[in-house]
Amino acid sequence: MSKLYTKDTQAIFWNNNKTAIQRMLDYDYTIGREKPSVAGIVAPTSGNKFEKFFYGPDEVMVPLYKTTGDAVAEQPQADVLLNFASFRTAYDVTMEAIAIEGQFKSIMVTAEGIPERLARKMNQAARDAGVTVIGPATVGAIAPGAFKIANIGGTIENIVNSKLHRAGSCGLVTRSGGLFNELSNIIAINADGIAEGVAIGGDRFVGSVFIDNLLRMEENPDVKYMILLGEVGGTEEYKVIEAVKDGRIKKPIIAWCIGTIAKHFSSGVQFGHAGASANADAETAAYKNKAMAEAGIYVPESFNDLPSKIAEVYTDLKDKGIISEIEEPELKVVPKVRRPKQFICTISDDRGEECTYAGFPISSVATPDTGKGIGDVISLLWFKKQYPKWATEFIETVIKTVADHGPAVSGAHNAKVTARAGKSVVEALVTGLLTIGPRFGGAIDGAAKYFKYADDNNLSPAEFLSYMKKQGIPIPGIGHRIKSLKNPDLRVTGLMNFAAEHFPATPLLDYARTVEALTTSKKENLILNVDGTIGILMVDMWRALGYSEDEINEFIESGTLNAFFIVGRSIGFIGHVLDEKRLAMPMYRHPMDDILYDVQEAEEI
Numbered sequence: 001m002s003k004l005y006t007k008d009t010q011a012i013f014w015n016n017n018k019t020a021i022q023r024m025l026d027y028d029y030t031i032g033r034e035k036p037s038v039a040g041i042v043a044p045t046s047g048n049k050f051e052k053f054f055y056g057p058d059e060v061m062v063p064l065y066k067t068t069g070d071a072v073a074e075q076p077q078a079d080v081l082l083n084f085a086s087f088r089t090a091y092d093v094t095m096e097a098i099a100i101e102g103q104f105k106s107i108m109v110t111a112e113g114i115p116e117r118l119a120r121k122m123n124q125a126a127r128d129a130g131v132t133v134i135g136p137a138t139v140g141a142i143a144p145g146a147f148k149i150a151n152i153g154g155t156i157e158n159i160v161n162s163k164l165h166r167a168g169s170c171g172l173v174t175r176s177g178g179l180f181n182e183l184s185n186i187i188a189i190n191a192d193g194i195a196e197g198v199a200i201g202g203d204r205f206v207g208s209v210f211i212d213n214l215l216r217m218e219e220n221p222d223v224k225y226m227i228l229l230g231e232v233g234g235t236e237e238y239k240v241i242e243a244v245k246d247g248r249i250k251k252p253i254i255a256w257c258i259g260t261i262a263k264h265f266s267s268g269v270q271f272g273h274a275g276a277s278a279n280a281d282a283e284t285a286a287y288k289n290k291a292m293a294e295a296g297i298y299v300p301e302s303f304n305d306l307p308s309k310i311a312e313v314y315t316d317l318k319d320k321g322i323i324s325e326i327e328e329p330e331l332k333v334v335p336k337v338r339r340p341k342q343f344i345c346t347i348s349d350d351r352g353e354e355c356t357y358a359g360f361p362i363s364s365v366a367t368p369d370t371g372k373g374i375g376d377v378i379s380l381l382w383f384k385k386q387y388p389k390w391a392t393e394f395i396e397t398v399i400k401t402v403a404d405h406g407p408a409v410s411g412a413h414n415a416k417v418t419a420r421a422g423k424s425v426v427e428a429l430v431t432g433l434l435t436i437g438p439r440f441g442g443a444i445d446g447a448a449k450y451f452k453y454a455d456d457n458n459l460s461p462a463e464f465l466s467y468m469k470k471q472g473i474p475i476p477g478i479g480h481r482i483k484s485l486k487n488p489d490l491r492v493t494g495l496m497n498f499a500a501e502h503f504p505a506t507p508l509l510d511y512a513r514t515v516e517a518l519t520t521s522k523k524e525n526l527i528l529n530v531d532g533t534i535g536i537l538m539v540d541m542w543r544a545l546g547y548s549e550d551e552i553n554e555f556i557e558s559g560t561l562n563a564f565f566i567v568g569r570s571i572g573f574i575g576h577v578l579d580e581k582r583l584a585m586p587m588y589r590h591p592m593d594d595i596l597y598d599v600q601e602a603e604e605i
Contacts, residue, residue, distance in 0.1 A: 002219035004106060004132070004196060005080070005147035007031075010039040012071045014093050015084035016046065016064070020150035022053055026334045027148050029056040030156055031165055037147050038062055039078040040071045052344075057335050061344065068096055072103050079105045082140070082149060087111040090136065091118045098122075098129050105132065108149050112137030112203055119205040126207055133207020134198060139177030141198040144168065145329070152199065154181055156334055161185065165331060168193025169224040169314075169323045171217035171251075173210055175202055175231050179258070183229055183306075190307045191314035192326050195222040204234070211239040218249050224323050225252040225313055228297075232259030232285040241295040252313055254298040256306055257285035347381050358384045374399070378567075382560070390502035391541055397498055398534050398564050401491050402441075404572025411435040415573040419580035420588045428580075432573040433566060441565040443531035447477025447512075448539050448556050451532075455511045456549065461518040477532015478516070484525040491530045499537050504544045512536045535561055 013021055021038055028037050041051060043064045050061040065071040068081070081104050085093045090111035097104050107126065114122070114136050126133040134141050140149025145166040153159040162184040170187050172194045174180045180199040187194055198213045200206050210228055217223040226249075230237045237257060243249045281287050293299040300309040317323045347358055354361045358380035365372040365380070375392025379385055387395075407416060415432030419425075438446070450473075454464040468475050483489040499506050512528055519526035528536075538561055542552045555561070 002216060002221070003143065004141060004198070004216065005143040007033055007146040008035075009080060009143075009147040010035065010037055010075070010078040011080035011082050011147075011149075012040050012042060012068065012075060012078045013038050013082045013084065014042045014068065016041050016043040016051060017084045017150070018051070018053075020084065021051075021062070023151055023155075024148060025053050025055050025060070026156050027153075027159065027165075029334060030160075030331050031145050031329070032332060036060055036062070039075040040065055042066070042068050042071050052340065054334075054338050054340075056332060057338060059341055068093065069100065072100055076103075079103065080147075081107045083107060083109045083111070083135075084150070085111060087113040087136075090114055091122055094122050094133070095125060098125050098131055101129070106141075107131055107133050107207075108138060108140045109133060109135035109201070109207070110138060110140070110150070111135075112201075114203065116203075116205055119203060123205060123207045132212070135201040135203075135206060137203040137206070138199050138201035139180065141196075142194075143196050144194060152177065152180065152197075153184065158185075160331065161188065163188040163193030164197075166193070166326065166329050167195045167222055168326065169222070169317070170194045170310075171214070171220065171223035171226040172197035172229075173213045173217075173226070174199050174229040176229070177202075179229060183227065186307050187227065187310055190311040192323065195224075196220060209236045209239070211236065211243055214240055214249060214253070215243065218251055223251065224317055225254065227310065228253060228255040230255065230257040230285075230288060232257065233283050235282060237288045237292060238282070241291055241297070244295050244297060252298060252317070254300075254306070254309055254313055255289075255292045256300060256303055257288045257292075258303060259285040347384060357381055382563070385545075387545065391545060394498060394502070394537070394541060395564070397495065398538075399568040399571070401495065401530065402534070402565050402568035404569070404575060407576060410440050411569060411573060412576045416576050416580050416585075417588045419577040420585045422587075425574060425577050425581075428577040429570060429573050432576075433570065436562065436566055436569065441531070441562055441569065443476045443529070444535040444538075444561040444565055445476075445556060445559065446473075446535070447475075447532035448535035448561055450476055451508055451512050451515070451536050452539050452552070452556070454515075455508055461515045464515055465518065475515070475519070477512075477529060477535055478519055479526050480529045481525070483529070484527060485520050486524065489527070489530055492528060492533045495530070495533050495537060499540065503537070503540060506537065506540045507543070508536050508539045509533070531565075534564070538564075 021041070024037050036055060040063045044066055046064050048064050050063050052059050052061055063074065065074065071078070081097045083090055083093050083097070090109050091114055094107055094109055097107055119136060123133060140152040142148040142152050142164060144164045148164070153162065153164045158181070159165055162181070164184055168187070169192055172180065172183060172187065174183060177199040180197060184194060184197065196217060198208070200208060200210065200213065210230065214226055214228065217226055228237070228240060237255070240249070240253070240255070244253065289299050298309055298313055300306045314323065349356045354363060356362070357365060357377060360380060364370055365376055373392060373396055375387065375395035378395055379387035379392055404412070407413065411432040414435055415428045418428040418431040450468065454467070459467060465475070480489060496509070499509060512532065516526075516528045539552055542555065
């Protein structure tokens with residue numbers, strides 16, 4: 001892997017750190033990325049499905065997930081994990097991500113203070129899996145003009161001033177995140193910026209060390225020379241010295257270890273980072289600087305001389321033609337003032353010359369010559385999918401089947417009474433619709449829910465009946481007042497015949513038929529009724545269309561099945577309302593002889 005990140009890199013962000021995520025998205029917009037760098041956020045305690053962020057002047061929705069596994073399942077292209085968990089959780093989050101084989105190429109761990117025993121175990125697991133870990137205790141890394149992690153580089157203004165908005169020619173590796181930003185600015189002033197930069201982290205045991213990153217930059221054609229900013233403590237710089245000596249690193253390296261003042265203190269003094277403590281002469285900054293200079297690495301006399309050393313090496317490489325002039329790209333400007341939107345719409349768009357249904361112009365689905373029907377419109381506006389013809393025809397069959405069930409049912413009755421009171425079509429329709437619920441139309445939802453539960457849990461028909469009895473609930477979708485095995489409901493027959501001819505498979509219906517065989521053996525009218533058949537076949541339809549069980553459960557819980565009943569029965573209710581108005585029927589008053597009056601004289605208190 002010669003390049004750590006590209007302009008197509010996307011990350012999963014663990015922990016909803018809104019400020020850091022917004023900075024990433026502002027960077028994406030500034031450099032003109034086609035797609036945001038954050039594909040999803042793992043927020044275990046959130047009940048939301050998404051979080052809104054600004055993308056330039058507009059907003060985007062970034063999906064939220066409960067676990068890393070859920071995020072990976074939905075965003076398989078995201079190969080970077082940005083672990084913003086606390087030091088108590090960061091180890092477990094990282095190990096879980098490493099265990100998802102082949103998913104993550106790199107993992108950034110921002111937490112500091114992870115117990116050293118766990119940090120070493122985590123880092124070894126990552127090496128064994130071929131995963132580059134940046135951190136712990138880091139601000140991350142950046143590939144200018146392509147991808148940046150969270151807060152590295154600071155604000156957009158600082159990023160542009162430090163030339164981190166586009167690739168330069170330097171590969172930068174530091175321990176310190178703060179000094180990374182400072183050095184980026186120094187490089188921008190004295191050279192043309194960086195091509196790739198990594199702050200490896202300040203803890204004693206970090207995942208990828210200096211040599212790992214420098215060897216990768218050696219293979220990166222965009223990197224022409226490298227800068228290493230080490231510090232007092234540790235011996236990782238000596239691995240770089242050996243790589244220079246044995247020829248594995250051929251590109252020029254400028255290096256400096258900060259902490260030379262440590263020689264004026266007694267041994268064991270720690271400077272800032274957990275790893276910044278010299279426990280032997282070889283770990284002192286002065287000793288390492290001397291050893292690097294002897295190996296042919298460019299080492300300045302002091303940190304103050306580092307800018308001139310950078311200018312010297314850069315100018316030499318430019319004079320030799322190794323470094324070319326960089327054309328400055330046109331940048332987008334992030335607005336200073338942005339207003340969040342109050343509503344979200346993901347199904348239709350009326351901003352163009354023609355309104356669209358899930359991306360399709362109305363004219364492409366509305367007229368007969370398009371070959372599209374009301375089932376196609378429902379599949380677009382309700383599910384944002386293009387269903388195959390057999391599925392859209394089934395939806396239309398359901399709507400036609402439930403359109404009306406006569407004037408005596410509660411909904412039609414209410415609509416008729418309201419129409420006779422002189423109310424409008426809309427007002428009369430609403431009174432009918434308000435009766436739809438658990439006792440009227442609700443058997444569709446209930447049948448889908450309970451039969452699916454039984455099937456999911458491999459309950460035999462007898463076990464299912466016993467389960468429902470314990471729940472104290474009559475089995476939804478079973479039973480009819482008039483119809484029976486000898487007098488079947490032709491609507492049910494029609495739906496089953498359609499499914500048998502057009503559905504790829506009907507496993508839940510097949511299961512329901514075995515339950516029906518048991519219930520009708522007890523009583524002939526305990527048949528699978530039309531509501532039950534619709535609910536059960538809807539589940540079979542969604543399974544055949546590739547929806548997950550969780551998605552189907554969500555459809556059931558959100559009332560999607562009832563929605564089909566609402567649409568269909570609205571046709572019948574409107575028919576009854578118009579019938580009342582056409583007949584000019586008078587105000588309705590219920591006959592008194594149809595009311596049982598049992599009015600006692602009120603008791604005095």
